[in-house]
Amino acid sequence: MAAKSVGGQAPAAWLAIAGLLLVVAVPFAAVVMQGIFPELGQGSFANPFSSFVTTLNDGALIGMAGNTILLGCCVVLASAVVAVPLGVFRALYRVPGAALFDVLLLVPFMIPPYIATLGWIMTLQPRGYLQQLLGFNLASFLFSLAGMTMVMAFNTFPVVYFAVSRTVEAVGARYADVGRVFGATPARAFWRITLPLSAPGLAASLMLVFAAAIEEYGTPAALGRRAGFQVLVTGIDLRISDWPIDLPGASIMSLLLVGLSLLTFLGQRWILSRRSYQTVNGKPTAKDKRPLGVMKWPVLAAFIIVSFLATGVPLLSILATAMSRTISGGLALDNMSFDNFLSVFQNSAGALGALANSFSLGIGTALITGLIGVTAAYTVVKTKIRGRLAIDSLTIIPNALPGIVVAVGLILAWNMPWLPATPYNTPFILLLAYCCILLPQTMRYSTAAFQQIGDNLEAAARVFGASGITAFRRILLPLVFPSLASAMLLVFALASRELVASVVIAPVGMQTIATFIWRQFEQGSIGLGMAMAFIAILITTLLPLLLLALLRRSGLVAE
Amino acid sequence: MFKSLKSITLGAVAAVLMAGVAHADITVYTAGPQSLIDKMSEGFTKETGIKVNVFQATTGKVMARIEAEASNPVVDVLISASWDTASDFEKRGWLVKYSSPNAAKVPDFLKSDYAVAQGISALGIAWNTKSGTPKPSDWADLTKPEYKDMVNIPDPAQSGSSFELTAALAGQDDFKLFKDLQANGAIIAGANAEALNPVLQGAKAAVFGAVDYITLAAAKKGESVEVVFPASGTVIAPRPAMILNWSKNQDEAKKFIDYMLSDAGQKMVAAQMLMPARSDVAADRPLISDLKLLKFDNAAVYGKRKETLGEITKIFGGK
Numbered sequence: 001m002a003a004k005s006v007g008g009q010a011p012a013a014w015l016a017i018a019g020l021l022l023v024v025a026v027p028f029a030a031v032v033m034q035g036i037f038p039e040l041g042q043g044s045f046a047n048p049f050s051s052f053v054t055t056l057n058d059g060a061l062i063g064m065a066g067n068t069i070l071l072g073c074c075v076v077l078a079s080a081v082v083a084v085p086l087g088v089f090r091a092l093y094r095v096p097g098a099a100l101f102d103v104l105l106l107v108p109f110m111i112p113p114y115i116a117t118l119g120w121i122m123t124l125q126p127r128g129y130l131q132q133l134l135g136f137n138l139a140s141f142l143f144s145l146a147g148m149t150m151v152m153a154f155n156t157f158p159v160v161y162f163a164v165s166r167t168v169e170a171v172g173a174r175y176a177d178v179g180r181v182f183g184a185t186p187a188r189a190f191w192r193i194t195l196p197l198s199a200p201g202l203a204a205s206l207m208l209v210f211a212a213a214i215e216e217y218g219t220p221a222a223l224g225r226r227a228g229f230q231v232l233v234t235g236i237d238l239r240i241s242d243w244p245i246d247l248p249g250a251s252i253m254s255l256l257l258v259g260l261s262l263l264t265f266l267g268q269r270w271i272l273s274r275r276s277y278q279t280v281n282g283k284p285t286a287k288d289k290r291p292l293g294v295m296k297w298p299v300l301a302a303f304i305i306v307s308f309l310a311t312g313v314p315l316l317s318i319l320a321t322a323m324s325r326t327i328s329g330g331l332a333l334d335n336m337s338f339d340n341f342l343s344v345f346q347n348s349a350g351a352l353g354a355l356a357n358s359f360s361l362g363i364g365t366a367l368i369t370g371l372i373g374v375t376a377a378y379t380v381v382k383t384k385i386r387g388r389l390a391i392d393s394l395t396i397i398p399n400a401l402p403g404i405v406v407a408v409g410l411i412l413a414w415n416m417p418w419l420p421a422t423p424y425n426t427p428f429i430l431l432l433a434y435c436c437i438l439l440p441q442t443m444r445y446s447t448a449a450f451q452q453i454g455d456n457l458e459a460a461a462r463v464f465g466a467s468g469i470t471a472f473r474r475i476l477l478p479l480v481f482p483s484l485a486s487a488m489l490l491v492f493a494l495a496s497r498e499l500v501a502s503v504v505i506a507p508v509g510m511q512t513i514a515t516f517i518w519r520q521f522e523q524g525s526i527g528l529g530m531a532m533a534f535i536a537i538l539i540t541t542l543l544p545l546l547l548l549a550l551l552r553r554s555g556l557v558a559e
Numbered sequence: 560m561f562k563s564l565k566s567i568t569l570g571a572v573a574a575v576l577m578a579g580v581a582h583a584d585i586t587v588y589t590a591g592p593q594s595l596i597d598k599m600s601e602g603f604t605k606e607t608g609i610k611v612n613v614f615q616a617t618t619g620k621v622m623a624r625i626e627a628e629a630s631n632p633v634v635d636v637l638i639s640a641s642w643d644t645a646s647d648f649e650k651r652g653w654l655v656k657y658s659s660p661n662a663a664k665v666p667d668f669l670k671s672d673y674a675v676a677q678g679i680s681a682l683g684i685a686w687n688t689k690s691g692t693p694k695p696s697d698w699a700d701l702t703k704p705e706y707k708d709m710v711n712i713p714d715p716a717q718s719g720s721s722f723e724l725t726a727a728l729a730g731q732d733d734f735k736l737f738k739d740l741q742a743n744g745a746i747i748a749g750a751n752a753e754a755l756n757p758v759l760q761g762a763k764a765a766v767f768g769a770v771d772y773i774t775l776a777a778a779k780k781g782e783s784v785e786v787v788f789p790a791s792g793t794v795i796a797p798r799p800a801m802i803l804n805w806s807k808n809q810d811e812a813k814k815f816i817d818y819m820l821s822d823a824g825q826k827m828v829a830a831q832m833l834m835p836a837r838s839d840v841a842a843d844r845p846l847i848s849d850l851k852l853l854k855f856d857n858a859a860v861y862g863k864r865k866e867t868l869g870e871i872t873k874i875f876g877g878k
Contacts, residue, residue, distance in 0.1 A: 042629045127761035241619025245626045327759035328783040411627040504620050508612035519593050522752050524773045
């Protein structure tokens, strides 16, 4: 294919570029400028680069960077160990109750990491729920690297599980069957054919997990500090929350994180660029799955244990805390009540407004990131436009920018006095922040989906006279839609609970679910905060499921 | 849902359009409790007709926002949880000189030409009454074997008042108390709320230097927790309110300070279990006159901030 490919790339590319510039490039440029010009906030360009020396000379920095990479690798490894086998079994075999397990393993997405961590602390610490029920505690395990890895892996492994089960399913048993026909053992067919062909989805999801782990703030802050384990994000937060505020130092440390993330991203690209992963080529595939046979009970047990640990423990702990009249009262029947839930529904402290705000913002974010993500992914994978790598890199940056730095970047960019109109101090600034932070999700999922679609499908449509736009709309979009839809649902869930950026950037007088919960915790009303968290988790789980069911009925998404 | 999205959109568009028209609203950034500022702005609006826009977060987050906004600031009134920020802003020349007529009954050490306290919190020992440990009466009690592994210390790097307590106590005996605490298994456990939570559940018995009003409010709700003000003395944290010099609504901002120090405003402060700034307003809790205060040289303590925090990190270590 020559420089001009078959696609209708021009409109898609322009839309993607415009969206990316607005959503990602503007705040990122502000962060870079802040790092270079320490007095940017006052509108001055004095003393360029002076902060680099002091920030990079800090002896603790190397330790923090090392800890960050270590934690990221541990979480990736733990997530893969838990998720890959489950995902493969789910894709190739008939697992009893598969649909139910899909829902149960979806819930950890919906539990905000800081809430899950608090749930684990209240369960495992001395006199926690575990000790109240069974008489022992696991505090020394929880407040360690292993404990941190466990909590974070249980929060992120669904990314890998769903990516693996979907891509392996798409690869199907067909290619492996060909291998079997030519004499490969089942294990050999799996390792040499099915797994390598599923690599785009697996690599993309592992990279998302790594980026999420090095960018995560809540868990390392709550568990790591006690284990003396400082990571870059907690270091960045300290520079911002400790007077005098060191914005330039925080920006420079964020750039380090971005660098780390870009490196993993380039590594992933390198792995994927060595061969073709196109498996969707318009030929019919057999959809039936094999029976598990003797493996039925062990596999079922694994699904049950993982679901219980990832979903059951945090949810039960959140529920127990929300229902306790007093925390010191513990798990006693006379200490249980629905008062906290009633307070939420009676709109105490603006709870209902916070719910409405967050869900509206979540829907808006899902739509915008879906549109930018799918056009950008198409531009990168299916067109030969120059600067594709730049577009691709731009969508990876937010993955590594800590939320609080995105917030500071947005304020710096949009609060400049000469701007005639600005989204700052309106709800749109939160929309911009969420789109920036979550764009990588839709982008990564759509990219992986496009990589599996053969070029000949679009070419065939063009041969039969479809315009570029028609081919995109009628052929490509329906094929990537399942991946895109699940990424958008994920974005909805993540946006409606975003905390770190919201706390700094929320317009005056506006609350979101996360800032509401956070304020309740700060004031010691843990029960009310947990009741809100429980309600939010329920809604963010049920709403997407309902939507998916509707889409399935209308035939837009396959089973 | 789509309806509320629509209304948000409309509201936002309206807000942008109105921005050039509407005056007389004031914007308050506060590190105080949300419910306090909610009640105070409601009462203020009722009395004066001036609307109040509120942004509430921790002192650190509020400061980060002001710092990032500095080229085009929007805040009129700032209420911080640390007097240090008032001194710092005064030095930068960011504050407006104002003495409210209602501040006459505020003791001199709780006001300056540029700032006046809204209320005061003190640090104490938050102790779980059902923890099975004896009730502590002084800081040093927490180094006894009964409290082995049972003490949380709020991070002095994350809270101004915790830092002042640490510096004042460390200055008396060259960090011996903190070395003893560490030897007894005490740990640094995040910011204030994070340090208190395990004490409520019973994982820990006591917080060394807890913010009193949060603990008092928890006790009022029925939690089995009590605040002990140590016999050898403690530190207080006045919460300064100040008017920023870039404010275009300085007259309205001054009215807000007046209302904050009025009888009604100070009663709201007391209802949050904070000490009112005015000495003639009653509160259902120990007041400054009931507390013994540690003596320390503020300027010297903040001058050595980095060294003090470094020493604490070294003692509790592991980084």
